[in-house]
Amino acid sequence: MIRFEQVSKRYPNGHQGLDNLSFHIRTGEMVFITGHSGAGKSTLLKLIMCMERPSSGAVHVGGQNLRDLGSDDIPYLRRQIGVVFQNHQLLFDRTVFDNVALPLIINGTPADEVGRRVRAALDKVGLLSKENSYPIALSGGEQQRVGIARAVVHKPALLLADEPTGNLDPELSAEIMALFEDFNRVGVTVIIASHDLPLIARLHHRTLTLDQGRLLADGES
Amino acid sequence: MSAKQPQPGRRKTPSGAARSQRDWRHPLRSWFGSHRDSARQALVRVRHYPFSSAMTVLVMTIALALPMGLSVLIGQVKQLGVNWQEAAQISVYLADDVSAEKQQSLTEQIRQLAGVAQAQLLDKDLALAEFQQHAGMGDALLQLDYNPLPSVIVVTPLSIDGGASALEPLRDRLVAIDGVEQVQIDLLWVERLAAILAMFERFAGGLGVLLIIALLLVMANTIRLAIESRREEILVIKLVGGTDAFVRRPFLYIGVLYGLLAGVLAWVLLALGLAWLNVTVERVAALYQSEFALFGMPFTDGLALVFGSMVLGLAGAWLAVGQHVRAIEPQ
Ligand SMILES: Nc1ncnc2c1ncn2[C@@H]1O[C@H](COP(=O)(O)OP(=O)(O)O)[C@@H](O)[C@H]1O
Ligand SMILES: [Mg+2]
Numbered sequence: 001m002i003r004f005e006q007v008s009k010r011y012p013n014g015h016q017g018l019d020n021l022s023f024h025i026r027t028g029e030m031v032f033i034t035g036h037s038g039a040g041k042s043t044l045l046k047l048i049m050c051m052e053r054p055s056s057g058a059v060h061v062g063g064q065n066l067r068d069l070g071s072d073d074i075p076y077l078r079r080q081i082g083v084v085f086q087n088h089q090l091l092f093d094r095t096v097f098d099n100v101a102l103p104l105i106i107n108g109t110p111a112d113e114v115g116r117r118v119r120a121a122l123d124k125v126g127l128l129s130k131e132n133s134y135p136i137a138l139s140g141g142e143q144q145r146v147g148i149a150r151a152v153v154h155k156p157a158l159l160l161a162d163e164p165t166g167n168l169d170p171e172l173s174a175e176i177m178a179l180f181e182d183f184n185r186v187g188v189t190v191i192i193a194s195h196d197l198p199l200i201a202r203l204h205h206r207t208l209t210l211d212q213g214r215l216l217a218d219g220e221s
Numbered sequence: 222m223s224a225k226q227p228q229p230g231r232r233k234t235p236s237g238a239a240r241s242q243r244d245w246r247h248p249l250r251s252w253f254g255s256h257r258d259s260a261r262q263a264l265v266r267v268r269h270y271p272f273s274s275a276m277t278v279l280v281m282t283i284a285l286a287l288p289m290g291l292s293v294l295i296g297q298v299k300q301l302g303v304n305w306q307e308a309a310q311i312s313v314y315l316a317d318d319v320s321a322e323k324q325q326s327l328t329e330q331i332r333q334l335a336g337v338a339q340a341q342l343l344d345k346d347l348a349l350a351e352f353q354q355h356a357g358m359g360d361a362l363l364q365l366d367y368n369p370l371p372s373v374i375v376v377t378p379l380s381i382d383g384g385a386s387a388l389e390p391l392r393d394r395l396v397a398i399d400g401v402e403q404v405q406i407d408l409l410w411v412e413r414l415a416a417i418l419a420m421f422e423r424f425a426g427g428l429g430v431l432l433i434i435a436l437l438l439v440m441a442n443t444i445r446l447a448i449e450s451r452r453e454e455i456l457v458i459k460l461v462g463g464t465d466a467f468v469r470r471p472f473l474y475i476g477v478l479y480g481l482l483a484g485v486l487a488w489v490l491l492a493l494g495l496a497w498l499n500v501t502v503e504r505v506a507a508l509y510q511s512e513f514a515l516f517g518m519p520f521t522d523g524l525a526l527v528f529g530s531m532v533l534g535l536a537g538a539w540l541a542v543g544q545h546v547r548a549i550e551p552q
Contacts (some may be wrong), residue, residue, distance in 0.1 A: 038274075046278055046552075049460075051460075051550070072464075075459070075463060075464045075467075076462065078459075078461060078462035079461070079462030082242065083460060083461070085460070085551075089457075091453065091454050091457060095533065097376065102457065102458065102461055103461040103462065105255075105258065106458065106461060106462055106463045106464075106467060108255060131541070
């Protein structure tokens, strides 16, 4: 599903995001990307989302070389990916329902189906009772789960998460990871960037370890 | 490739499972739904900033009402000018010794001349009667025990476009007629009026162009600020696959909405303003024994104003949106 071929990313300021990185992630896999801060984890996810373009090498997603996508095509790529990013999180002037509904509104889902799908997604993350709340009234863990509901509401085949447990305590972090495992169990390919090594170690999934943009290790941790 | 795999794709390939399902099954429904949603969003945003929205609308209103009001006024004075043009007459004074029959035949002869629209005989008795009715001069004439007025053939020229000089040949021909004592062309005031109107028209046109540019800039700036204040939202929308068109749409609706409000407001303002002016105009006209009155804001002009205003709002919004929406990309 995802193939990196000798991908390098050098930012305009000279920083090296990724350095000659190659790997392959198959459909239905659950993979952790780990490494120190600045190792290139976020860069890797951004390349998959076409938020950044590689300086050299090729990124394939779903059999498509992303180099062939024009800027008009990028929205249609993103509609098939669910993302949980640290920044670009919830919109605080909209209810939980409206936040989660956003990807469905964007792809033109009929109103009745929007309601059904949003509630199904909120139910999955255990927040059905909060659909009319505003994000500000939710705890950090709850906000994170709303973000996950938004990432999966349109049933993407690929789910990307960048430090999804960033500011959460270990117990909440474990809950969030369990959610991702649930999605993976029904066939969604899941890629999670995280530097929470103890948590990753407990979950026994394939782990790509990056260091200064290079692949240091690839295997179950 | 399994069905679950995403097919990030080019819109041209209809194979993208998710997209084909969404895009062809109910394209119109979702298109209308999305526009309805954008329009509602626009309303929400305008209501969210009532004060700055009101300021924008008022500035637009003034920018619209000024040139439009001038042009309506000029249009109405010009209509009056048409009557004045008819009133631009050549007076052909006849010698005292011309007989009544001769006066009739001369009138007929002049009526046949090229360049003459109309010729009407005003014999001295009639002239006196008319003079007495008009302009409060009759009393003085009544004091006289004879009629000092000559008989006159009043000639209306076909056209006064070329001004007095263009009427010279006609005048020469009239003077040459036996029995004609004097020919008087009095066009100066018609020409002056035409010149003044042309000047005001040009002034209104120039003012209009400037104010329309100002209006576009005000609109563009308002929309730019609206875009900036929605930066976070735009980033999230783009991150989850919103197209630029989707992001733009509510802002374009805001432009149209501002245009609609400003157009309607300008219409109301002009209608009230003209009615208010009319009170004094009628009083002045009455003093000049004229029935001239402004006929208010024509309905079609009002509609054109509102429609034009909406188009300008859209154009201003488009100016801002074209630049700024593309520049906001998730990083
Ligand atoms: N937008 C950017 N502009 C310039 N340099 C960047 C940018 N994003 C990341 N980098 C640099 O690229 C390297 C990898 O960053 P990142 O992918 O964010 O790492 P991680 O997510 O593993 O902490 C770092 O050296 C960082 O400074
Ligand atoms: Mg990072």
